[in-house]
Amino acid sequence: MTNLPLWLIPLFPLVATILLGTIAVVSSGGKKGAAEGIVGALAVLFPAMSFAVVAILAYGMPEAGIRETLCNWIDIPLFKADIGFMFDGLSRIMLLFVTGIGTLITMYSIGYMHGDRGFARFFAYINLFLFSMIVLVLSDNLLLTFLGWEGVGLCSYLLIGFWNKDVNNCKAANKAFIVNRVGDIGFLLGMLCLVTVGGSGILNYDALTSFIQMIMTAGHVEIVLPVLSLTGLLFFIGCTGKSAQIPLLTWLPDAMAGPTPVSALIHAATMVTSGVYLLARLGSMFAILPVVLDIITVIGMLTAFWAAMAGLFQNDIKKVLAYSTISQLGYMFMAAGVCAFDASIFHVFTHAFFKAALFLGAGAVIHALAGEQDMRKMGGLVKKTPVTACVMIFAFFAIIGFPGFAGFWSKDLILERLFMSGPMGPAFYVIGLFTAVITAVYMGRLIILTFFGEYRGSKESEEHIHEAPACMLLPMVILAFGAIFAGYLWADSIGITFFRDSLAPVVGSAQAYAATMHSAAHVNPMIFAGLGTLAALLGMFIAYKVYGNARVPAAKGSSAPEGRKATWTFFFDYVHKYCGIIPVQVLAWICDVVVDKILQATQWTLGAIATILGDGATVIQVRKVRLQVAFSVAGVAALVLVVLLTGGLI
């Protein structure tokens, strides 16, 4: 059974995309749209089949992984690239949760998108996204990864702007794509840097790893270090774009304009973690670049802290989750920055479960409240929607790192690795722990405002509050189970290291190399566990104290934060505006108004000169035909005279 070809995995969503896309286009002309039953079944079936293939392959995967070159892609002088797939420990984990969670969320969407005009279109996009994401994690070279990389960005664009009647959604989608594009250029240039170092073959991950090992064993690290550092930096820019890190993070909160399942799938569980995946995939390269690693750590730390603070101020339930996602991604980057790639991937894994559960729960809440997203108008929903509340509370425990839940194991592991990362380790640890406290505070605020206290919305809307249908609840419950138990794949404190062993063939050597760079004192892991638990409890306590008494300000118009909170929240938007958008606009203005006018003036001047010369010539071109003939007679006379004088005739 293990000899299933790898290309089956991306094939299923691709076929589904084509089928659903055709259905969407064909049925869009009609009044009713396609039958939701068939569309939904198709949309779930194909990702589920992919998941089945992945599961079968994962079960029987050999230690070194499976590699498969499909065909040649680009073959020109100077550059060759193949379409090839690689299924190893890292791709296995990514694929398992991408296809698994993808299937669950697709199922959830059937309920969520019920009755939408673009029902088939939505699932076509979702399947296209799954295809791109699978290609991203399955490919064996950077160029093909880039295909998935831009593909997921494109799907994110399409899905954020899914409800395209509202221009604001489109603007959010444009913003997401353009900001991602900035990162993508970093990715592209990074690839070119690598090509400069080692030819086009080096874009293959195996080749890159062996290349790095070769220069390490040969001791030539110093020679290529500057170029490689630049490469690493460029790839990191790509990752900041995709994973919403400082400075390219402003698109993610805006991306919440899309349907909630999209936020769950793309902007929480899968796509935004592809930056972390890339860092881990290129771990062997990053491990020898200390400067870049430091930058990654600092950026990750700043992002985690800033986003957690911004999360405190949000009133929109999805925005809170968005900032929380950014913050958690910061954790993952911090871990990657200290070369703890396995820990960061582990956090990606657990985060996918609990964040997807949180988003789906939020989606169920929004669904129940008929589109209301402002937390100030919620409250007391635990009675009306008990299942959703349970799911969200479990996920809440997971995200704040409550002992026993998934987030506890992964976050704990990251903090531990941070502490042991070197001389700056304790400082990183303290900030990480502090961020964990804030996380608990804003998540507690979310849970309290949404589910406890009194309902603060209008009376008539209270009538309609209802629990979500079964096809939405089932995925939520499964994800909630994941949020509780996913952590036990690598419970370091109680001695389970299944996850680490699974990743070891991929990132083990890089981490071993990094570990040799600095030796840290061994600390009992139970101390970290205890401190982590303490942080979570402290955060919950603060949240209860501050928000538990239902001192919630009345909702005014916009759900966006105001005043100093807004300054904090939109700080990077301002940075983008003044450092990116306005200069470009000024440049465009100069081009349009100054340069173009100068060129037009030149053109006009030349034209005027020609016209004047022409007018001069037309003075002879008089109105009277007779005079013109007379001129020609005079001309003939002159010619004859010339001939006579020069003696041509005589």
Next chain:
Amino acid sequence: MLLHILVLAPFIAAILMVATSKEDPKSSSRLAFIFGLAFVALSVMLIAAGNKATDPIEWFRIPGTKGPVYYYLYSHGLGAWMVFLSTALSLVALVSARVTSCKNYRNFAIGIFALMGAMNGTFLAADAVLFFFFFEAMVIPAAILIAGFGGEKRREAAMTFAIYTLVGSAPMMISLLYLLTIADNSLLLSLAMALQQLPAGTQAAILASFLLAFVVKTPIFPFHGWQAITYSEAPAPLSAILTGAMSKAGVFGFIAWILPIFPLNMGIVSTMMWLGLATAVYGALMALRATDGKKLLAFSSMSHLGIAVAGVFSLSEAMLPAVLVLLVAHGLCAGAQFFLMGIAERMAGTRELDKLGGLAGNSPVFSTLFGALGVMSLAVPGTAGFVGEFTVLLSLWDMGPLAALVMGFTMILSAAYMLRFIQKVIFGKASGSYDNGPRTSGLEGASIGVMAVLLLVFGFHPAFVTDSLHLFDEEAVEQMTDAGKDASAEEAAEADEGDSEELPQAMTPEEIAQLDSSLKANGFSDEERKSLITQVVGAEAALALESRVQAGLDSAAAPTNEEALNKEASND
């Protein structure tokens, strides 16, 4: 034969179209469609047939020049693909115009066929004068079509277009004539050799005049004044042809005429590359501010072609396939976008972006195509645009990181303006009714869909495009040699009557090495150098062989030359 048909048959088709009734657009559109389809099929056959050349036919002699002008066509990968673009876009234009301009459909079809013939001639001509003839001839049907079928300011647009392009190529005509007084004939090789004899200043002047013609046609930054107004005022199907196929004549000229003929020093090369990049950035910035849909597309097209020109003058080894893929991708993509914009204009009655919007809900098939092609023009991986832009980026990276960075900046800007364009046209709320004209017809939608599918296919398997590109592979060199032999055999026969001493001698290895090094100093890449020298040596060797057989000498030296050359090339 294929080449002759592709160049001459469009004109015949145009004449045949005259025979159809003006009052009955249905029958003339059917005839035009059949013709167009046949030409597309022929151009696909041309691509499949690889390198081909016709027998050179002596056409006429320009008084004062040494040799005759040949009617001589040859196709290599680049030209064949450009011919494909010209025929394919013409076909779609004929299909699209059927819905738009019913009244004078016959005349439109006549113009399109004439334009297609001239473009095919431009891309297939092997003789410089023939090339120039077609290069100029393209302008006439295009200008007439603009003046006859364009928008409100069509006369102004047609005048601007004609004056700019004709004035731009006038210096080229003069310097070409001057070159012809020195060269043996107007084929590429003899022009290149003739140029070597001139002083450096004259060479530079001739180069500048040649560059000007192509720079205006492409257009490149300071010479783009005609472009926006022409593309926006021309009927949309024609704009598609203009941008998709005709503007390629400029880039084609850079590759097929400038690079082989002129010894390029680095100053010119880097100037042209930066001009190309400046065009790219400028076009993108202008597109950001454009309020007219067709103008936006015009500037976007200018931006992409700027990138292509920068790629050409990066002169890296990967340049040729990279630029070819980029050109094919841009031709299909920009062409399709113009067709779509034309449909939008037809439905809404306006091109103003602020007055459009909400088409997604109104006509889903149109919007699907529009969105898909818009995204494809962003060079998303998996489309041909990505392969083109990535490989061009690779070429530029060779010239320096700064160039690549500028191009990266352009790519970001392209995302910005294209997404804004998509949003303004198909998203949001409809600000007017869309009942002004007929909606997307089935044939129209299908043909644009085919273009989109082609973009995807080339994106995943660019070898379809790049494999046809063996610019001067052995077969072509052989044919060129044969042609040269024929031509010079005649001359030799003439010369025999007078003085038989003038038979040319084969080049010695020293001479070849000298030529090689001079070419290298002028920035030719290994492959180009090799192919050029193979041509020279091939022609020379064939001649030498003849003379040596007559003289009864040993002819083993000629292969030795080639071996030495190969060795040299591989050493490089």
Next chain:
Amino acid sequence: MLALIYFIILAVIALGAAVCVFLSRHPLYGALSLVTSMVALAGIYGLIGSPFLGVVQIMVYAGAIMMLVTFVIMVLNGARDSKTPMFDKVSFFVIPAVLVLAGLVGFALVGAPLAFDETALRGSVALTSRTLFDVAQTGPGYFMLFEVLGLLLLSAMVAAVLLAKKRLGSVQSENTEEGH
């Protein structure tokens, strides 16, 4: 000697008539003077040995064309340009220019050595017609040309008729208008 006297008489008539054409006010007088001049020229043709051409000249020009001219002039009775001056500013430029041109050409002519070739009569009807229609000797050249000329005349006639005729419909409409 006698030939010279005849020539001088005829030349004076031709020139005088030409001057009359140039100076006459009414086109009818001009046309009559033109006929005179042409007849005189026909005489000169006969004098220098081309009687056939002389006959053709009288028949075609003096007969056919001039009849046409006078007919047209009389049809368009208002054709007298009495309102406009005979000579205007343009004439003061034209006349010297033409005179200078004529003087220059005349100067060139006078210098040229010319002499009559004293052979037999050459412009006779027989010789001319033989040259024109002898297909065997000169090839189809003149014969074809002659036929083409016939065609030209025919088409000129058709064109003239087409140009000059009033539209039938317009005639009718004018008639009906008159009727009202």
Next chain:
Amino acid sequence: MELQPIYIQILALAIFALGLMTAISRRNLFFVLMGVELALNAVNLSFIGFSKTLPADMSVTGQIVPLFSIAVAAAEACVGFAMVILLFRKKESVDSDNYSNMKG
């Protein structure tokens, strides 16, 4: 004193000059056409005069060309006068300066 070929040529030149002057300086369309006829006649005379100076076998061309030119002149006069009629009908004027619509 005998008749010299140069006399014929001088006469032809004089008549040609008069014809040209009539054609250009007069504004009446009839005079314009008559001037042209006069000039054509002068040319014919010149041809015949020159043909007399050549040997008999070469001189035939000089006899034939006037023949054709007379025929062409007839055709020209035919169409020319028809146009005069047309123009007159349009503007009730035979003044050539009235017809200057061709100027852009």
